[in-house]
Amino acid sequence: MLLAIDCGNTNTVFSIWDGEEFLCTLRTSTHHARTADAYFTWYSTLVKHYGIEAEITDVIIASTVPRVVFNLRVFADRFFGCRPLVVGKPECLLPMAPRVDEGTVPGPDRLANAAAAFDRHGGNVVVVDFGTATNFDVVAADGAYVGGIIAPGVNLSLEALHQGAAALPHIDITRPEKVIGTNTVGCIQSGVYWGYSGLIEGLISRIKTEYGMPMKVVGTGGLAPLFDQADVGFDAIEDDLTMHGLTVIHRYNKDNGST
Numbered sequence: 001m002l003l004a005i006d007c008g009n010t011n012t013v014f015s016i017w018d019g020e021e022f023l024c025t026l027r028t029s030t031h032h033a034r035t036a037d038a039y040f041t042w043y044s045t046l047v048k049h050y051g052i053e054a055e056i057t058d059v060i061i062a063s064t065v066p067r068v069v070f071n072l073r074v075f076a077d078r079f080f081g082c083r084p085l086v087v088g089k090p091e092c093l094l095p096m097a098p099r100v101d102e103g104t105v106p107g108p109d110r111l112a113n114a115a116a117a118f119d120r121h122g123g124n125v126v127v128v129d130f131g132t133a134t135n136f137d138v139v140a141a142d143g144a145y146v147g148g149i150i151a152p153g154v155n156l157s158l159e160a161l162h163q164g165a166a167a168l169p170h171i172d173i174t175r176p177e178k179v180i181g182t183n184t185v186g187c188i189q190s191g192v193y194w195g196y197s198g199l200i201e202g203l204i205s206r207i208k209t210e211y212g213m214p215m216k217v218v219g220t221g222g223l224a225p226l227f228d229q230a231d232v233g234f235d236a237i238e239d240d241l242t243m244h245g246l247t248v249i250h251r252y253n254k255d256n257g258s259t
Contacts, residue, residue: 008030013025013026022243058254060084060249061087087108111249112249113135113241116242125217127241132156133151157196158188173223197230216236217234219238
C-alpha cells in the first residue's frame with residue numbers, strides 16, 4: 001500500500017491508499033523538529049485506533065517545508081523499509097513537466113494539484129487551493145502546470161488583522177447573514193468573507209480572460225465548501241485533490257520504472 005504525505009506550512013496530512021481508495025486520512029500540525037520516531041508513534045497510534053491494517057510498501061512526500069523532509073525520509077526508511085519519492089526532486093518523474101520561467105520551481109503541492117486536476121478533469125483547469133496561502137494553479141490542456149497566483153490565506157489574513165489592530169478580536173471565518181455589519185465581529189466577518197469571495201471570483205475571471213478558452217474551476221482545501229456558498233464560480237469541490245495527485249505521480253513513476 002501507498003502512504004501519501006502532504007506537508008504544508010500549517011498541517012501535515014498522511015493518507016493510506018490501497019490502489020482504489022483512501023483507507024484513512026490523518027492530520028497533524030507541521031513541526032520541523034518532529035523526529036521520525038515521533039511521527040511513527042503518532043501514526044501507529046491513530047492507525048491502530050481506526051482499526052486499519054495496512055502494510056505500507058511505498059511512500060510519496062510533497063512538502064512545502066524543506067526542513068521536515070529529512071525526518072520524513074528517515075520515517076519511511078526506518079519503519080517501512082522504503083526510499084520515499086519526494087515530489088520536486090529530480091528522481092521523481094512528473095506526468096508532464098511544468099512550463100514556467102527558467103529557474104522557477106513550482107511548489108510540490110501545486111504539481112500534485114496539476115496532476116490530479118488533469119487526471120480527473122482533462123486539463124484547462126484552474127485549481128483554487130485554500131491553505132496557509134490561497135493558491136490558484138493553472139493546468140493546461142496537456143496536463144502541464146503553467147503558472148498561477150499566490151494570495152494570502154484567509155486565516156493568515158485574519159491573524160494578521162488581529163495582531164495588527166489591538167481593538168479587533170480574533171474571529172472564526174463564517175458566512176455572514178448580511179454584507180453590512182452592525183457590530184465589530186459582523187464587520188470583520190463580512191470584510192473577510194465577501195472580500196475574499198470577490199478576490200476569488202475576480203481572479204478566476206481574469207485568469208479565464210487571459211487564458212482565452214473555457215476552463216473548469218476546482219476548489220480544494222478546508223475552506224473551499226464555505227466559499228462555494230458565495231457562488232464564486234467553482235465547478236467542483238474536491239477535498240482530496242492534492243492527495244489524489246500524489247497517487248497519480250506515484251503511479252506514473254511505477255509505470256516508468258522510477259520506483
